[in-house]
Amino acid sequence: MVAAVPRTTDVDASNNSGSDETTTILFFGDSITAGYGLDMDQAFPAVIREIADSLGYKIEPVNSGVSGETSAGGLRRIDWVLQRPFDIFVLELGGNDGLRGIDPGHTMENLQQIMDKVRAERPDAQIVLTGMEAPPNMGDSYTSAFRNIFNELAENNDVVFMPFILEDVAGEPDYNQEDGIHPTAEGHRIIANNLWDVLEPLLR
Structure with missing residues (x-):
């Protein structure tokens, strides 16, 4: 995804729940998580907070998305990010690896090391873990190998898995900015709703 100024921003949680317990969700990713081209409150982590609030869940989303980030870049900064406490870790990386044609084996190794560090x-x-698809122009062999790394990582690590973070958004002009890569505000709402289906069971 197109590089921009890195930003890691905490989003204050609303308290619409009677519980004193707050679930901190750390969103660790690239420009999709960061909300490239949009205001921070339009990015899907902030929209998930809105959904949670409306349903009475008390959460604190932490947006640790950096535009242009690769899996290797994420591995380099994960130790710093892990200095703060959290309850749920959402890993959204790999898209830029696919755009650059990076060996899927390297991407898989980097993502594995990130999850190992989180667990430790x-x-x-x-x-x-959220999956990503490589662009079709990379060829069938590459796109298949790239898709499979996320499936293998999910199976090998017993994590909660969302196969494609851009489900219902990718390839839809109405939900993407002019570059055809980064979602619009409406696209982020779709991502948030899809990801909420994965997250809500973890909050019960």
Whole structure:
């Protein structure tokens, strides 16, 4: 995804629940998580907070998305990110690897190391892995190998898995900005609703 100024921003949680317990969700990703081209409150982590509030869940989303981030870049910064506590870790990386044609084996190794570090530092945290698709112009062999790394990682690590973060958004002009890569605000709402279906069972 197109590079921009990195940003890691905490989003204050609303308290619409009678419970004193707040679930901190750390969203670790690239420009999709960061909400490239949009205001931070339009990015899907903030929209998920809105959904949670409306249903009485008390959460604190932390947006740790960096535009242009690859899996290797995520591995380099994960130790710093892990300094703060969290309950759920949402991993959304790999899209830029696919755009650059990086060897899927390298991407898989980097994502595995990120999850290993999360488990070592926060053993009680739940991990949600989101998959990504490589662009079709990379060829059938590459796109198939790229897709399979996420399936294998999910199976090997017993994590909660969302196969495609851009489900119902990718390839839809109405839900993407002019570059055809980054979702619009409406696209982020679709992502948030799809991801909420994965997250809500973890909050019950």
